[in-house]
Amino acid sequence: MANIPNLLDPQSLFAFANTQTASGWLGIGINLILSTLVGGIVLIILAEVFSHLFKESIKPQNAFLVSLLGNIICLLALMFATSYIAYGAIIIPFAVWFVLMKIFFHEMNILHALIVAVIFYILTIMLIPYLVTIVSAYIPLSSL
Secondary structure (H helix, E strand, O other), X not given: OOOOOOOOOHHHHHHHHHHOOHHHHHXXXXXXXXXXXXXXXXXXXXXXXXXXXXXXOOOHHHHHHHHHHHHHHHHHHHHHOOOOOOOHHHHHHHHHHHHHHHHHOOOOOHHHHHHHHHHHHHHHXXXXXXXXXXXXXXOOOOOO
């Protein structure tokens, strides 16, 4: 079972942060920034497509906020909750994206929210980390 630090004790959080490598923290930051940017752009495109094709009045002004919130919540959920929930790495991010789509874009049809949740699950859990690991092989992080 994972050793999860006490979130109320600053010393245990500091000790947990020091157990990670600098390149690991840098990779998490790059994943978060890249997922937010790509996710916001993809969400704007999907909202425009759904609003034109299906006559839904979706306003994508909060696309980057939704993408940032979803990425942070999924990251924290994957760090802390997946060791306690069976298939948590699959269920939690998908549920987070679906709930965020329905909260911020309540005009969106449930089927369309499910489609967007699947697309964002693939982006944030599979595609962006895969691309970051490919690119990080060419960046010398041994000096950090």
